[in-house]
Amino acid sequence: MSTSPILATPGASADTRTVLLNQVSWGAIFAGAVTALVTQVILNMVGVGVGLSSVGPVAADNPAASTLSMSAGIWFVGSGIVASLAGGFIAGRLSGKPVTGAAGLHGLVSWAVTTLVVLYLLTSAAGGLIGGAFSGVTSTLGGAGSLVGGTVQTAAQAAAPSLSKITNPLDGIEQSVRNQTAGQDPQAAKDAAVAAIRALFTGDPAQKAQAENRAADALAKAQNIPVDQAKAQIQDYKKQYDETVATAKVKAEAAAVAAKSAATQGAFYGALALILGALAGFFGGRIGAPKLHTLADAYDARRV
Numbered sequence: 001m002s003t004s005p006i007l008a009t010p011g012a013s014a015d016t017r018t019v020l021l022n023q024v025s026w027g028a029i030f031a032g033a034v035t036a037l038v039t040q041v042i043l044n045m046v047g048v049g050v051g052l053s054s055v056g057p058v059a060a061d062n063p064a065a066s067t068l069s070m071s072a073g074i075w076f077v078g079s080g081i082v083a084s085l086a087g088g089f090i091a092g093r094l095s096g097k098p099v100t101g102a103a104g105l106h107g108l109v110s111w112a113v114t115t116l117v118v119l120y121l122l123t124s125a126a127g128g129l130i131g132g133a134f135s136g137v138t139s140t141l142g143g144a145g146s147l148v149g150g151t152v153q154t155a156a157q158a159a160a161p162s163l164s165k166i167t168n169p170l171d172g173i174e175q176s177v178r179n180q181t182a183g184q185d186p187q188a189a190k191d192a193a194v195a196a197i198r199a200l201f202t203g204d205p206a207q208k209a210q211a212e213n214r215a216a217d218a219l220a221k222a223q224n225i226p227v228d229q230a231k232a233q234i235q236d237y238k239k240q241y242d243e244t245v246a247t248a249k250v251k252a253e254a255a256a257v258a259a260k261s262a263a264t265q266g267a268f269y270g271a272l273a274l275i276l277g278a279l280a281g282f283f284g285g286r287i288g289a290p291k292l293h294t295l296a297d298a299y300d301a302r303r304v
Contacts (some may be wrong), residue, residue: 025106028094030242032110036087043079047072055157079272084277086112088284100286107285111278170198172244173237177219189222200234201241 013046042059084300088107177197196218200211212234220230 004051024041024109025095025097028091028096028106028109029113031094032087032089032107032281032285033113033117034087036083036110036114039086040079040083040114040118043082044076047075047079051077073269077269077276080273080284081276081280084114084280086283087111087114088281089288091281092285092288093290095285096115096290098290098292099287104282104286107281107283107288108278109143110285111281114281115274115277170201170241171203173197173240176237177222193218197234197237201238 087110088104091106091110092103095103097106098101174194174197175195195217196211196215200208200215203211212231216227216230216234219225219233220227223230
């Protein structure tokens, strides 16, 4: 069996071998990237189908949202690793480089191209051009890319339950004032009392004493009660306001901590997914590296 004069002839120079073995084959890289993208789409569609099959019509029988989210994340990362491995294998095999290191680098670059394509689709208007049934596929193209891009969204979702419980501290006070007003013109009395109390809590702190007197007078007229009694109610409203503000502050701090924690975890998980995908692409390229005798046979076949 004859061999390739470039790879196996003793007279071939080391410089020639180095150039040919380390030359980048962009065709192989793009072929690997396409393979990785299609593999990712197929695996994610399977994951969507499995996830939907586990959801029943009765909400009580369905898995918890946290369980579904965790399972989806694990499947997403796992499918990204498998896709990177497949793309790296194709890139390494088609590169024609019998050196495993060179073939592995082709797989690594193929993974990088795949990641850039995914990030482009997820962060640009190009993804919106794929309508209909493919719109869902666009959102699930790349596990690692979506993890990085979804960090802010994850943080917002984590903070949303706490933020939704924060209420305006003046809402309860104003409602109480409107429910207790009386007199000949109740609507005007309501508006005057509410405006005076709002000015008390949101106005200039330096004029707080004057604002408190005006609020007490407006409340006394609205409810037909003595001014001293209205002042006592004002003090109760101030206590209620302070307690509501303190509660809102605690909830806001908890929401901020939850958002920070979610963003931190999302960043670390995204980085881990990217690293695992890169390793999978590199090792896939090494596994797919063609053998020397395979290249020699191909060379001989072309000579015949």
